[in-house]
Amino acid sequence: MELVKQNNPQKVVRATKRKKKLSTDHMMALAFLLPSFILIVIFVYGFIGWTGYVSLSNWNSLVPDFSFVGLKNYLYLFGDFRFQADLRNTLFFTILFIGLVIIFGLTLAILLDQKIKGESVFRNLFFFPMALSFVVTGVVWQWLLNPSTGVNLFLKTFGIQPKWYTDTTILAGFKWGQIEFGLPVAMIAVGIAAVWQMTGFSLAMYIAGLRGIPDETREAARMDGATELQIYWKVILPQLRPITVSVIIIMAHISLKIFDLIYSMTGPGANFVTDVPGVYMFETTFRGNYYANGAAIAIIMLLSVAIFMVPYLIRSRKGEA
Template identity: 50%
Template sequence: MKFVAGDSASQGSHLSPAAAAPATTLSHQASRGQVKKSRFHFSDQSLAPLLLAPAMTLIMIFVYVFIAVTVWVSLSRWGTLRVNLDLREPFGATYAQMFSMPRWHANLRNVVVFTTLFLSLSISMGLLLALCLDRRLIGHTLFRNVFLFPYALSFIVTGIVWRWIFNPETGINILLDVLGINKLMVAMGGPALHPGWTTDPSVIFSLNSWLGAIFPAVKGLSIQLGIPVAMIPVVIAAAWQLTGFAMSMYIAGLAAIPHDLREAARIDGASEIQTYTKVIIPLLRPVTVSTAIILGHVSLKIFDLIFAMTGVGPGFATDVPGIFVFDQTFKATRYNLGAAASVIMLLLVSIIIVPYLWSSLRKR
């Protein structure tokens, strides 16, 4: 860019300075008081694709071509360290095999459970914190930063710290003893609390018998459809880290709500609570949608937090597709199976992202 502008000053340019470097051109115009018409003139419309071409080419290769390669690998016979890109017969056999694996069933269950719990926890906590801070309580700038700090940590750090916290022998369970909660429980005739946290393999709210009555296929599953108990600490850790993000989204959203709307609501006789439930929270809907989509795709792709905190967990209680892909690709060297799981992960994320992009593009 620099030397294009320099050239045009001395001898006229091949590229139109008007299109290529508007800022410098303005100064030339001011100094010379005239515009030289170049021999080759590019309009904005024809120049835009040209300037975008390098970026587009890179994205085409490193995103879309690689997606296509991954799809191909998932259909291939590449199941050992040696590359073998011949198509596997019958078509899609790797997918069929994957969908018959109990581990994959557990993965799909976990990703649904994790996403639901994590989104509801971090969005509701984020909204709550944002509303509190919006009231300009004492020290609200301090707290705004305090709540946002965990977001600056890496998931690996969060995972390891929470792994220690939820270790049943050394972690939070000691707190139950120290605080006398267990003494209280025993005094009240109950058992002392000693939850297994991340080591608990049980699944609560099992839907198997209920769903099995409707879909007979569910009866053949070797896993329990419900909420794996070991997943709850993981959800807490993830929400701890990303609540600050949701909060800052809501703070920005709240700042954009004009003050006169609140005043108008008050004049119309709305109570404080009604102002929130009827006016402010409905106005924050677009923020909620954006936050849910950003956090949703984080949660569908999650790997590092869970890998550091619990791994696959007892009986795959905390296993997610990301860990499945890593294990099958790099430990088992079943590249086709890893690729197949990646493709399904991509589809899961697309289910969230594509409608969002669709609606936001249509609005424009």
């Protein structure tokens, strides 16, 4: 969210204007920023560095052992059934989650933007799940999608009994490494819960975006004889692209780091069909005492988020200049 703010061109202008008469203000700003700067350097970047160091060490028991072993922990992980399954699950979960959050958020936003009655009621209705923590969502959906209770009692009347998150099927699977690569059906159940929670967020983003498009643009398009469908497809949607990028970035870092939802809803799942790196890291570090392996997982998670974040940061810096 902060990143979006930095983009604001007005601020940049103001800042350059003030530059000359700043000395005391400058000192004040520095004094205010310094504590958080120091804390972040130590407790965020310092410990990222420490985690990286541990991930290259041999510390895989309760007794710390910092002898250097190179990439041994990483090599172990990439050959490990559970971690390969984690990568597969995260990949499909991310695609499913981001795709559906964008589609539902955008559709609902467009529908709400039709100047309907009671718009704020609907907006709040869709936004409320955001107020819950993932743990609550996880517990609720664990009950709802429990194969022997929950929605299945209702679906029974139609003669269908999905196994939801206990399903161990891998759709369109083929053998890859140690695992069956394909869409884990159980992950769809987790995706439903996550989408339910986060759609409100993308909805709010898109509504703000839609409101930012001046009515004149639409009217001009109408004057030129464009149909409503064309207006949305050719005029409105292209202008919403920056919003979509922001939604993708924010959702991607949630989905790549997801832990609480899965931990409270399904756990690792049978055959690790709903396991993700976050859960594996927690269990291997704090239950198995494989600290170096856990640190390696953490670093891999950081890098996977960086793949999304770094291009975005570079782009927004260019926009500033």
